[in-house]
Amino acid sequence: MWKQTEIRLEPRPRGFHLVTREVVAGLPQLGEIAVGLVHLLIRHTSASLALNENASPDVRRDFESWFSRAVPEDAGYWTHTLEGSDDMPAHIKAALLGPTLTLPVRDGELGLGTWQGIYLCEHRDSGGPRSLVATLMGEVGG
Amino acid sequence: MWKQTEIRLEPRPRGFHLVTREVVAGLPQLGEIAVGLVHLLIRHTSASLALNENASPDVRRDFESWFSRAVPEDAGYWTHTLEGSDDMPAHIKAALLGPTLTLPVRDGELGLGTWQGIYLCEHRDSGGPRSLVATLMGEVGG
Amino acid sequence: MWKQTEIRLEPRPRGFHLVTREVVAGLPQLGEIAVGLVHLLIRHTSASLALNENASPDVRRDFESWFSRAVPEDAGYWTHTLEGSDDMPAHIKAALLGPTLTLPVRDGELGLGTWQGIYLCEHRDSGGPRSLVATLMGEVGG
Numbered sequence: 001m002w003k004q005t006e007i008r009l010e011p012r013p014r015g016f017h018l019v020t021r022e023v024v025a026g027l028p029q030l031g032e033i034a035v036g037l038v039h040l041l042i043r044h045t046s047a048s049l050a051l052n053e054n055a056s057p058d059v060r061r062d063f064e065s066w067f068s069r070a071v072p073e074d075a076g077y078w079t080h081t082l083e084g085s086d087d088m089p090a091h092i093k094a095a096l097l098g099p100t101l102t103l104p105v106r107d108g109e110l111g112l113g114t115w116q117g118i119y120l121c122e123h124r125d126s127g128g129p130r131s132l133v134a135t136l137m138g139e140v141g142g
Numbered sequence: 143m144w145k146q147t148e149i150r151l152e153p154r155p156r157g158f159h160l161v162t163r164e165v166v167a168g169l170p171q172l173g174e175i176a177v178g179l180v181h182l183l184i185r186h187t188s189a190s191l192a193l194n195e196n197a198s199p200d201v202r203r204d205f206e207s208w209f210s211r212a213v214p215e216d217a218g219y220w221t222h223t224l225e226g227s228d229d230m231p232a233h234i235k236a237a238l239l240g241p242t243l244t245l246p247v248r249d250g251e252l253g254l255g256t257w258q259g260i261y262l263c264e265h266r267d268s269g270g271p272r273s274l275v276a277t278l279m280g281e282v283g284g
Numbered sequence: 285m286w287k288q289t290e291i292r293l294e295p296r297p298r299g300f301h302l303v304t305r306e307v308v309a310g311l312p313q314l315g316e317i318a319v320g321l322v323h324l325l326i327r328h329t330s331a332s333l334a335l336n337e338n339a340s341p342d343v344r345r346d347f348e349s350w351f352s353r354a355v356p357e358d359a360g361y362w363t364h365t366l367e368g369s370d371d372m373p374a375h376i377k378a379a380l381l382g383p384t385l386t387l388p389v390r391d392g393e394l395g396l397g398t399w400q401g402i403y404l405c406e407h408r409d410s411g412g413p414r415s416l417v418a419t420l421m422g423e424v425g426g
Contacts, residue, residue, distance in 0.1 A: 002319045002423045004390055035144045037181055037277055039321055041388055043397030045337045050237045053187045058222040059233055065219040066234050070212070070354070077349040080342040091343055092350050095334045099400070100386055102242055104183055104275045106146055111275050113185030116241070133388045133395050135321055137279075137421075139144045177286045179323055179419055192379045195329045200364040201375055207361040208376050212354070244384055246325055246417045248288055253417050255327030258383070279421075281286045 001036075001140050003029045007132040012122050014086070016050070016060040020117040024110065029136055031108040036138015038110070040101045043131045046090035046124050048097035054117025063121075067093050090123035097121050105138055143178075143282050145171045149274040154264050156228070158192070158202040162259045166252065171278055173250040178280015180252070182243045185273045188232035188266050190239035196259025205263075209235050232265035239263050247280055285320070285424050287313045291416040296406050298370070300334070300344040304401045308394065313420055315392035320422015322394070324385045327415045330374035330408050332381035338401025347405075351377050374407030381405050389422055 007026035009019060024030060027038065042049050053059040071089040080088045101118065104111035120130060149168035151161060166172060169180065184191050195201040213231040222230045243260065246253035262272060291310035293303060308314060311322065326333050337343040355373040364372045385402065388395035404414065 004319045004388060004395075035146045035277070037279070039386055039388065041395070043395075043400065045335075045397070045399050051187075051241050052233055052237050056222055059230065062220055062222050062230050063234065063237070065221075066213065066217075069219070071350065075350075077353070078346055079349075080340055080346050088343065088346050091336055092347065095336050095347070095403075096238055096380055098240060098382060099335045102181055102244055102386055104146060104181065104277045106275075111146070111183070111185075113187070113273070115187050116185065119237075131397070133390075135319070135388050137321070177288045177419070179421070193329075193383045194375055194379050198364055201372065204362055204364050204372050205376065205379070207363075208355065208359075211361070238380055240382060244323055244386055246288060246323065246419045248417075253288075253325070253327075255329070255415070257329050258327065261379075 001138060003136040005134050007134050009120055009130045011128050012120060014122050014125050016063040017120045017122065018054055018117045019120045020054065023118050027134055027136060030105060032140050033105045033108060033136065033138040034141030036105040038103050038105055039135040041133045042099050043133060046087065046094055047127055047130050048094040048099055048121040049101045050097045050119040050121055051101060051116050052119055053115055055115060086125045093123045108141065143280060145278040147276050149276050151262055151272045153270050154262060156264050156267050158205040159262045159264065160196055160259045161262045162196065165260050169276055169278060172247060174282050175247045175250060175278065175280040176283030178247040180245050180247055181277040183275045184241050185275060188229065188236055189269055189272050190236040190241055190263040191243045192239045192261040192263055193243060193258050194261055195257055197257060228267050235265045250283065285422060287420040289418050291418050293404055293414045295412050296404060298406050298409050300347040301404045301406065302338055302401045303404045304338065307402050311418055311420060314389060316424050317389045317392060317420065317422040318425030320389040322387050322389055323419040325417045326383050327417060330371065330378055331411055331414050332378040332383055332405040333385045334381045334403040334405055335385060335400050336403055337399055339399060370409050377407045392425065
């Protein structure tokens with residue numbers, strides 16, 4: 001079984017946001033898959049997807065602290081500055097974390113670890129809504 | 143053909159460890175696949191998977207040197223500190239390197255480059271055993 | 285349908301290079317897939333693949349600026365130095381960006397966002413030609 005669908009994520013402020021529930025809600029056929037994979041692509045170059053700790057909001061806040069320092073907005077070497085000072089750092093952060101996630105499916109559910117959740121990593125100050133392409137593939141259960 | 147299995151990796155000290163042989167040993171059906179993919183997910187948020195140089199131990203030591211400096215334990219901006227000073231940096235490193243690897247399979251073997259090997263990247267001082275979900279898919283050979 | 289092929293990328297100078305057109309040209313069966321995925325692996329440990337902004341050359345130049353500073357060649361802690369001062373930093377950069385890309389296919393085309401293009405990230409001064417393994421899978425269109 002192959003199924004492809006689009007998932008629209010509401011606009012969020014800059015930072016790291018837990019979106020596991022929203023993504024699963026956008027995959028109604030997930031429950032039919034006995035063994036398979038789901039592939040997610042965020043169709044933007046200044047936001048990204050990650051899989052990390054799903055419990056403590058302070059973890060997600062610390063992600064923002066580290067990334068803001070590691071990729072500074074005021075660095076003198078940026079030449080692509082016409083879309084705002086948060087734009088070029090957003091491209092770098094998006095590439096470091098990556099635009100895709102591929103996750104295992106087992107018995108109609110995501111086969112994640114207990115503490116793993118899907119992050120929308122919003123690297124722009126005002127990124128707007130973000131669109132995912134979700135591709136579901138695998139064996140239908142009996 | 144779809145096959146999903148769990149692979150348990152023994153506890154290892156903090157650092158970067160070559161685990162290609164262990165992973166392949168945990169995939170007995172790999173030999174049946176003519177053309178396909180294997181997907182690996184590490185079910186933890188403070189360890190990660192990477193694909194890099196499989197020959198020189200000093201490369202793996204230099205990985206640890208760089209990551210320890212790039213994500214410092216004593217930074218004043220961490221707020222998630224209750225699980226130890228190595229915990230929050232471990233989450234960041236795990237997200238930078240990523241929790242998954244998808245690798246090509248050809249004629250029953252991983253289709254890697256000559257110098258490529260699978261790294262378990264252990265970012266905690268005492269991370270304990272680590273668990274992978276391996277999903278094998280593809281066409282069975284004739 | 286499963287199809288695996290090799291794509292050879294011409295030697296390029298150190299930096300970030302847009303190769304979407306070259307990759308698509310190396311996938312003649314892409315047009316037959318109604319819904320599916322394409323998986324790319326670069327079979328090297330000092331070059332990587334990324335998906336980012338496909339319009340402005342200054343974005344790709346700024347990528348090189350940031351990565352050269354984030355992973356410095358003259359750091360005193362490198363021990364793997366026998367292959368040149370650009371070698372060990374190249375391994376780190378390659379792991380940060382990653383050796384693989386998995387992309388959705390829809391109606392015979394890559395399902396990317398408007399501004400997304402495939403980057404060959406060449407981290408060596410003289411990396412030579414680079415080889416990709418491309419695996420195409422999915423449902424053939426009707």
